[in-house]
Amino acid sequence: MKKRGLGVGCMFYGIGFGFSRQDISAATIEICEDGSVIVRSGEVDYGQGSDTIFCQMVGEELGIPYDSIQLITADTFTTPNAGPTTASRVTYVTGNAMVKAARAVKETMQSVAEDILGEGDLVFMDGEIRSEYPDKRISFRDLAKTCHARGVQIVETAWQDITTKDVDPETGQGDAYATYGWASQLAEVEVDTETGRVEVLRIIAAHDVGKAINPSNVEGQIEGGVLQGMGYALTEEIVQEGGYLKTGSLGDYMMPTSMDTPRIDSHIVEVADPDGPYGAKGVGEPALIPTAPAILNAICDALDIRVTELPANPENIKRLILEKGKEEEAS
Amino acid sequence: MQNYQFHGPRTVGEALNILSERGDGCRIIAGGTDLIPALRNEDILPDSVLNILEIDELTGISEEGDTIRIGPTTTFTEIIQSQVIKRSLPLLVEAASSVGGPTIRNRGTIGGNICNGSPAADVLPAVVALDGELELQSKALGTRIIPAAEAVEAPYQTRFNRDELLTGILIKKLPSETRYAFEKLASRNAMARAYMNISIVLKLDEKGAFSDLRIVPGTLEAVARRMSAAEKILMGRQPEDSLVEEAADAFVGDLAGVWIPDYKLPVARSVFKRVLKRALNGSGVE
Numbered sequence: 001m002k003k004r005g006l007g008v009g010c011m012f013y014g015i016g017f018g019f020s021r022q023d024i025s026a027a028t029i030e031i032c033e034d035g036s037v038i039v040r041s042g043e044v045d046y047g048q049g050s051d052t053i054f055c056q057m058v059g060e061e062l063g064i065p066y067d068s069i070q071l072i073t074a075d076t077f078t079t080p081n082a083g084p085t086t087a088s089r090v091t092y093v094t095g096n097a098m099v100k101a102a103r104a105v106k107e108t109m110q111s112v113a114e115d116i117l118g119e120g121d122l123v124f125m126d127g128e129i130r131s132e133y134p135d136k137r138i139s140f141r142d143l144a145k146t147c148h149a150r151g152v153q154i155v156e157t158a159w160q161d162i163t164t165k166d167v168d169p170e171t172g173q174g175d176a177y178a179t180y181g182w183a184s185q186l187a188e189v190e191v192d193t194e195t196g197r198v199e200v201l202r203i204i205a206a207h208d209v210g211k212a213i214n215p216s217n218v219e220g221q222i223e224g225g226v227l228q229g230m231g232y233a234l235t236e237e238i239v240q241e242g243g244y245l246k247t248g249s250l251g252d253y254m255m256p257t258s259m260d261t262p263r264i265d266s267h268i269v270e271v272a273d274p275d276g277p278y279g280a281k282g283v284g285e286p287a288l289i290p291t292a293p294a295i296l297n298a299i300c301d302a303l304d305i306r307v308t309e310l311p312a313n314p315e316n317i318k319r320l321i322l323e324k325g326k327e328e329e330a331s
Numbered sequence: 332m333q334n335y336q337f338h339g340p341r342t343v344g345e346a347l348n349i350l351s352e353r354g355d356g357c358r359i360i361a362g363g364t365d366l367i368p369a370l371r372n373e374d375i376l377p378d379s380v381l382n383i384l385e386i387d388e389l390t391g392i393s394e395e396g397d398t399i400r401i402g403p404t405t406t407f408t409e410i411i412q413s414q415v416i417k418r419s420l421p422l423l424v425e426a427a428s429s430v431g432g433p434t435i436r437n438r439g440t441i442g443g444n445i446c447n448g449s450p451a452a453d454v455l456p457a458v459v460a461l462d463g464e465l466e467l468q469s470k471a472l473g474t475r476i477i478p479a480a481e482a483v484e485a486p487y488q489t490r491f492n493r494d495e496l497l498t499g500i501l502i503k504k505l506p507s508e509t510r511y512a513f514e515k516l517a518s519r520n521a522m523a524r525a526y527m528n529i530s531i532v533l534k535l536d537e538k539g540a541f542s543d544l545r546i547v548p549g550t551l552e553a554v555a556r557r558m559s560a561a562e563k564i565l566m567g568r569q570p571e572d573s574l575v576e577e578a579a580d581a582f583v584g585d586l587a588g589v590w591i592p593d594y595k596l597p598v599a600r601s602v603f604k605r606v607l608k609r610a611l612n613g614s615g616v617e
């Protein structure tokens with residue numbers, strides 16, 4: 001028989017290292033004589049898309065297309081230390097360093113532009129610096145050239161420190177993290193009671209990310225996280241025998257494949273964080289945290305069986321179904 | 332890292348010469364999807380490897396009267412896409428479609444699946460259920476034909492001689508109205524070793540009684556074989572529910588040496604009934 005169930009998982013998660021552990025990041029922005037922009041930061045993009053959003057942020061501040069920016073990252077020889085890509089911290093801490101550095105160079109460029117144009121209230125947009133009068137504007141490129149000719153400093157490094165206070169050592173009370181991500185996920189599953197196999201039909205994932213700098217990146221993070229959470233819930237297992245690893249390859253360690261991927265509906269919730277860049281927080285780890293609880297709750301809804309040991313693979317689910325059958329027979 | 336000599340013959344004749352000279356130390360490689368991992372793990376230590384993928388005679392699907400001949404180096408993808416197989420041996424399409432993922436199906440061959448002799452093979456049991464025969468060639472014995480059911484002696488051990496090459500898989504076209512079903516149970520939907528697979532081929536007479544029935548599970552026992560106890564109960568009778576239950580008991584009772592029996596035995600009973608029902612409800616080949 002096939003039984004369906006619904007389950008919810010909720011979480012909140014601290015962004016950054018928290019607990020008074022040092023949490024710093026840096027970015028350097030240089031405006032070259034020809035108007036090109038070079039951004040340097042030690043932050044690693046290992047697929048989560050931070051390179052893209054850094055360019056978006058700098059482009060937003062300087063009013064230039066994000067794809068015109070040159071980014072140099074993760075090179076200890078040339079980039080300032082930004083700390084690691086962990087703790088769902090990158091957008092929040094390095095993003096802030098990017099915005100700060102961009103605003104610093106912009107301030108210098110703006111004062112030069114005001115001097116050239118003889119106007120205040122300038123806006124940086126579409127590769128130009130504009131006043132309210134159409135004839136009083138200068139291209140970003142020409143302004144950069146003038147800045148170099150005048151010898152003003154248009155290289156800036158910004159430093160962002162989100163190290164928090166520790167919690168009270170006696171009571172454990174306090175605000176351990178700089179900010180928090182919040183999320184709820186709902187899982188719909190179908191359990192084959194004959195084989196013990198659980199099929200995830202759908203995941204609905206709502207994540208408060210503060211502000212989605214790049215919504216499709218955020219969706220990508222949520223979808224990837226959901227699949228990791230699904231693998232954790234249903235199939236992934238490290239098996240050892242006598243101290244030897246038995247699941248040492250991806251042929252033995254069962255991650256979900258594209259064929260196992262359910263429909264995933266991502267809902268991006270934007271409650272701006274006062275200290276985040278444009279209000280943004282992190283989503284990397286939060287994306288996978290509620291998935292396994294949501295799935296296990298859905299299994300419980302379907303079978304009236306509480307799974308307390310992972311993975312909820314066919315063998316384990318079938319065992320629990322058989323045990324429950326025996327108990328009911330006995331009572 | 333191992334060192335071995337590599338042979339790349341272009342004809343069956345050349346291959347047979349090499350096999351007869353090199354004997355024991357030589358391993359045949361087709362798609363390599365089983366052999367390469369085995370070499371990497373040092374499960375096998377050949378002194379030479381003979382590639383048969385460049386031998387044109389060994390690949391492709393042809394009709395010879397009422398028999399279909401499948402070259403051993405025909406890939407799963409080629410089997411799935413073949414109109415001839417789709418029409419006359421659709422069970423094979425289902426079994427081949429369950430293998431790995433697209434990359435493995437593009438590379439892996441039907442001959443490799445049979446000759447590897449893995450208890451977890453998905454296509455070998457289907458070939459057995461289809462009463463397939465294997466054409467073997469060697470310099471010493473010439474050509475001989477054996478039933479696919481006799482190919483494997485023990486896990487990863489065939490009954491072929493070391494100098495023998497599988498040169499063809501011969502399967503009779505299914506008579507019209509023959510019904511069939513294949514199901515594979517695994518922990519995920521692709522790239523997964525089966526907990527079990529079951530192939531069923533059957534025919535009902537005009538009274539609705541079984542006039543032909545072949546039930547072959549894979550991954551349950553060490554070597555795939557027909558489940559004669561269950562077949563005997565059903566043959567000549569109509570598939571009534573109580574009889575199917577009896578056959579399911581016989582199916583499970585007949586299984587020996589099942590790995591993870593606590594899980595597989597009760598599940599095998601359900602999957603057997605499910606596959607049988609699917610076969611009975613199917614429309615059958617034209």
Ligand SMILES: Cc1cc2nc3c(=O)[nH]c(=O)nc-3n(C[C@H](O)[C@H](O)[C@H](O)COP(=O)(O)OP(=O)(O)OC[C@H]3O[C@@H](n4cnc5c(N)ncnc54)[C@H](O)[C@@H]3O)c2cc1C
Nearest residue numbers: 361362363364365366430431439440443444446452453497
């Ligand atoms: C990721 C992955 C997933 C897989 N998933 C599945 C699956 O879902 N189901 C499944 O059944 N299998 C699966 N396999 C196993 C494998 O792909 C199949 O068994 C395949 O059919 C092997 O064919 P091959 O051509 O690659 O064989 P090879 O590796 O080239 O050879 C296999 C064995 O057969 C012998 N051999 C090959 N051809 C001949 C011949 N003509 N005459 C005599 N001996 C011969 C070789 O010497 C070797 O011992 C998977 C493998 C991988 C790596």
